[in-house]
Amino acid sequence: ALLNFYPRCHTVLRDYGIEGPFREPVREIIAGTRTETVHRENGVTFHLDARKVMFSAGNLNERMRMGNLGRGEYVVDMFAGIGYFSLPMAVHSRPRKVLAIELNPNAYHYLCLNIKKNGVERIVEPVLGDCAKVTPEGVADRVVMGMVQVTDRYLLKGIGALRSGGVLHYHQTVPSLMYPKRAVCDIEEAARALGRRSEILGCIRVKKYSPGVVHSVVDARIK
Incomplete structure (x- = not known):
């Protein structure tokens, strides 16, 4: 039918x-x-x-928003997948460089293919590996953490990748009644653990994740 x-x-x-x-x-x-x-x-x-990798139509607005950010910057995209956020940035904003890290070999295969098909080989560098091991330190103007549920486990790495004054985009699933406080607290606690300060720039509800749970993004400047 x-x-x-x-x-x-x-x-x-x-x-x-x-x-x-x-x-x-x-x-x-x-x-x-x-x-x-x-x-x-x-x-x-x-x-x-479609049998091997994820693609969420509900993230469209966030992908479009990322396409307006990062011009001339060094961006680290943790959990890059097939290029959900790296590609809109590279195609529309033309960062100086996007380091796109992905652990899943299937997703990495399509990430590399999509970089080529969109003609952004000079901007996006794909890296096959675990973000906990291969995320660089102190180089990025902007870090995208586009995973949910377990993202907090990698926050120290994400914040550590930023230069002073860099911007973090932290995705996380949060109970609706605790939005955005829980995700904001994650960032503030991780920044303090590294002896750094955080300034919350904004919070976005991306979509409903499950009953009583939202997929949220918190933008923060890390100093």
């Missing part, structure tokens, strides 16, 4: 959610065979395999 309703589509997948250390989708083909596709939005092209 879905294929009849959407004649340009070739495959239908049943989605069972996300699991594992690589946060990979669990999806079953129930019609069709081909799961590689191309998604285009806001002048950016994303190649992906």
